[in-house]
Amino acid sequence: MGLIQRAVEARGVPTVSVTVARDVTEKIKAPRALFMPWPMGHHFGAPFHTVLQRRVVMEALQLVQTAETSGTIATLPVKWAEVRREAKFLTEQGKRL
């Protein structure tokens, strides 16, 4: 994935990735990344938690405007335990946020 990000950036299109593997992103030297301390397959959070999904997307897109150096890795300090609690509540209620 980092190889694609580098190839797109090199063509003049600014990129940002959302990663759950900070070490992999550091080694491939991705131009910009938002690190989420979440499990693989859950980069944007939990099912039907649309508020959180949107927040991750927007934080990532804003990084395109704010990152000043290539290799910037920002993070969103939302712990997976919190996400699970909220996701469990949503599932129990049969609701969407």
Next chain:
Amino acid sequence: MTEAVKSLRQTPLPQDPRETGQQLRPGLWETVNQRYPGSMITKADYVPLARLAKPLSQARVTLISSCGVHAKTDPPMDVCHPFGDFTFRRVPSAARHADLIIHQLKYPHDDADEDINVIFPIERLQELATEGTIGGLTRNFFSFIGYNMDSARFERTVAADIARAVSEEEHADVALLAPA
């Protein structure tokens, strides 16, 4: 109480990364590379940053993911080939979850099967475009499978082809990437 038990009780329990906000699978690069030698790579240099010359509210956004999602009407990628599949799929950005399916074995996608947006936030991007927070979406998004045992070939084929399509076919202003 024996000395051994006393010693155990004094040893702090390892902290749960779900509670501390650390990477949930530390050392992922090393463990994957042990399992699939040569599959994980490093780069020595940074790519110079391209700049966004317009506000997000005017920017056309594309989405690229290694999650293996594709339109149900398209053939799936080959998840069984020992070297991986060096092709990619275009996913119409107007698609709904019901139009799409994930075909990939290398990461858990049970939750993504419930709600595709946890790994491929296509509906969130559609909403952001409709309300004008972002300028719009490219006609197509991009998907492939993140299991490839020949990184040089991957760079020559999938990476180069997607990069060309993103800039020359879709004229994207910004690319959001989700490495599953």
